[in-house]
Amino acid sequence: MKRLFVGFASLALIVALSAFTPAKTPKKENSQPGSSFSMPDSVKAIVDHSCFMCHNSNARGDAKDKLNFDELSSMKGPQLVANLANMAKMIKNDWMPPRKFLKDHPEMALTAQQKQVLLEWIKAENNKIFSEN
Numbered sequence: 001m002k003r004l005f006v007g008f009a010s011l012a013l014i015v016a017l018s019a020f021t022p023a024k025t026p027k028k029e030n031s032q033p034g035s036s037f038s039m040p041d042s043v044k045a046i047v048d049h050s051c052f053m054c055h056n057s058n059a060r061g062d063a064k065d066k067l068n069f070d071e072l073s074s075m076k077g078p079q080l081v082a083n084l085a086n087m088a089k090m091i092k093n094d095w096m097p098p099r100k101f102l103k104d105h106p107e108m109a110l111t112a113q114q115k116q117v118l119l120e121w122i123k124a125e126n127n128k129i130f131s132e133n
């Protein structure tokens, strides 16, 4: 009878644990196995508005060779860290979108708040990478 109780208790514990773990697991949407990369809608909206048109697989020019948002979600480890760091550098220094381009498209410049959203996202993605390894 005691043995049965212990068995039941540990079963209940396993059920309880597995019920609680999913809440802690980061969202794995549009990512490769082994990568927990994710881009929340708030970030995606900014990237779509100010960056994506030059930095996607079908864009003309060489911007996509330096940073391609279509490929970012399948990156991990050092490659993803390098891309995130590059982005942060460009955003902090107001180097992107390029100044020349903003003369004709001032509405695509990042606001202080948009910069903050992007930089906080980059920091969070970096933290995820380093806590996974």
Ligand code: HEC
Residues within 6 Å of the ligand: 047, 050, 051, 052, 053, 054, 055, 061, 062, 063, 066, 067, 086, 087, 090, 091, 096, 097, 098, 101, 110
């Ligand atoms: C009008 C097109 C255009 C837009 C919009 C644009 N970029 Fe770029 N980006 C470029 C070009 C061209 C390059 C490559 C030449 C260079 O490095 O200046 C580049 C390079 C980069 C690089 C690589 C820098 C390096 O030298 O390693 C990063 C990172 C980057 N862009 C981030 C962004 C981010 C983030 C945004 C949105 C906030 C953005 N870009 C918007 C055209 C654009």
